[in-house]
Amino acid sequence: MAGAFPPSLEILVTHLMKLPTIGRRSAERLAFHLLKSPREQSVELSEAVVRMKDRLRRCSRCFNITEDDPCAICRDPSRDSKILCVVEDAPDALAVESAGGFRGRYHVLEGCLSPLKGVTAGDLHIAELDERVASEGVEELILAMNPSVDGEATALFVTQRYAPKGLRLSRIALGLPMGGSLEYADEQTLQHALSGRTPISGRES
């Protein structure tokens, strides 16, 4: 529908199409929605984008995203500094935090090892993790990388680096998601679900 659009509408559509999962049709629908909605709503959205970019930075200790440095979790004295949850990137840390129940702190690697993309340990915040392990009395690392080839490689790398130093290490469980079904689970997930089975408490007692 390109040619018929007024220039400012076409430019907006082009910019919206740079967003993930937004194709031409979706971009047009969003643009028409903004066109019809009150000016105020568009201005607020527009300002929220730039404000987010300007306010957010990386925490200099855990590399999670934050408005203040160090971040609220690193500053919170009630969080257990002996346990670090190691994640690939900020959205992963936010997901674990939102799930609730974890009272330790985080360490965001800002990526994962990927020989194909040329990402090595030097590109991740591994040196900073060394430093924290040495200076903060860390006793346990919970590895919460994504269950992908690169995520597994990164978990293996971290394990081999810190296990010899006497830290407790664990990997978050792989298995069926809540609401998932055995019938549609892929083989790898099922294998992990089987090998990672947990004893039933009735049997233990």
Place this chain on the structure above:
Amino acid sequence: MAGAFPPSLEILVTHLMKLPTIGRRSAERLAFHLLKSPREQSVELSEAVVRMKDRLRRCSRCFNITEDDPCAICRDPSRDSKILCVVEDAPDALAVESAGGFRGRYHVLEGCLSPLKGVTAGDLHIAELDERVASEGVEELILAMNPSVDGEATALFVTQRYAPKGLRLSRIALGLPMGGSLEYADEQTLQHALSGRTPISGRES
């Protein structure tokens, strides 16, 4: 995931969720994308939203959206002023225009009759269409309302209003879309496709 988000990120997610088809998860994905992308890209998107709102207005003649009034189509002397394509709203006019092949002009009603929503002829640009029919030498109206109950009602209303004035009236064809299949077409579409069948030229000659 709400609680764990830094405020400026949470605000952006809230604003993105006001957009159609964007739920919490999609809004988060878009926000994280903007977070990771260069600041410039976010600023450009942000400016494009506000610029679009500020520059676009309705053409005072045809009520299509435009940056200049009257719009480029109304100003273009090569367009046939005797034929008006009547549509519900601006995206419909842009869709017809982008399809190409139409050399007349448009009239955007800015809505369609809807007894349920309390939309009457007085809420649409019907008076302005009367005026154009009277003053611009219009001879033909192509009714391109959506194939919905309200769209059909609006087409019927326009037909009853202008047929007595001696104008040629036509309704865009309803039938199977390109790539559609008989097997999955609904009954109404098939009925329209049958009753609106077109003679095959080989037979005519």
